[in-house]
Amino acid sequence: MHRLLLIENQPLTRLGVTAVVEDQEDIDLIGEADNAADGFAKFVELKPDVTILGLRLPDSCSLDDLDNYFAEDPNAKIIVLAEHAGDAEIAAALKKGAAGFICKDVEPEELVKAIRTVAAGRKFIPTEIAQVLSENLGREELTPAESNVLRMIVGGMSNKEIAFALEVSENTVKSHVQNIFGKIGVSDRTSAATTAIKRGLVRVDL
Secondary structure, three states: OEEEEEEOOOHHHHHHHHHHHOOOOOEEEEEEEOOHHHHHHHHHHHOOOEEEEEOEEOOEEHHHHHHHHHHHOOOOOEEEEEOOOOHHHHHHHHHOOOOEEEEOOOOHHHHHHHHHHHHOOOOEOOHHHHHHHHHOOOOOOOOHHHHHHHHHHHOOOOHHHHHHHHOOOHHHHHHHHHHHHHHHOOOOHHHHHHHHHHOOOOOOOO
C-alpha cells in the first residue's frame, strides 16, 4: 500500500486527486493540507510514502521548501504539482531532489502511474514535460542580476526605471537586457516577458 499525502491549496484539484486515488486499491490518501506550514507538519507527523506537493501555495513557493523536506527525510519521495510545465521550475525541482513533476491537467491514469512509479523509487517525468526540458537543454543560465532585470521587464519597467531601481547606469541595464535576449532566444521585451513566464524563469502569482 502506497501512503499518499496531498498538499495543494485549490479545493477542486484536491477533489480531483482524491476521486482518482480512492478507487486504487494500492494507494491510501492518509492526509491533506492546503498550505505549506500545515503540509510540512503533516509530512513530519504522517511520514507518507509519496507526497504530492503543489508548486505555489498561499504561504510559500514549494521550490523554496523542498530542502526542508529532504532535511527531514533524505529519502522523501515528492511529486511537484504545477499549473504548467515551465522548464526552469522543472529543472529546479529535480535538482533539489523531487522525484516527479506533473501538471494539474494530468490524466487520471497518468496521475496513478506517477504515484506508483515514484513509490517504487523511480523518477516520473511525463513525455511532454521531458520535451520542454530537452528543448531548452544547454541554454546558458541567467545570472542573479539578469534574473532580477528580467523580473522587472516582466513587470513592465523601462530600462531607465530599472536603472533607477537598481541604482546602476542605464548602459549596465542595456547590457543585461541584451544578454538576457541572447540566453533565452528572443529579440524584444514582449517576447522576453512571454518566454520568462512560459518557462518559469520569473515567478508570477496565479
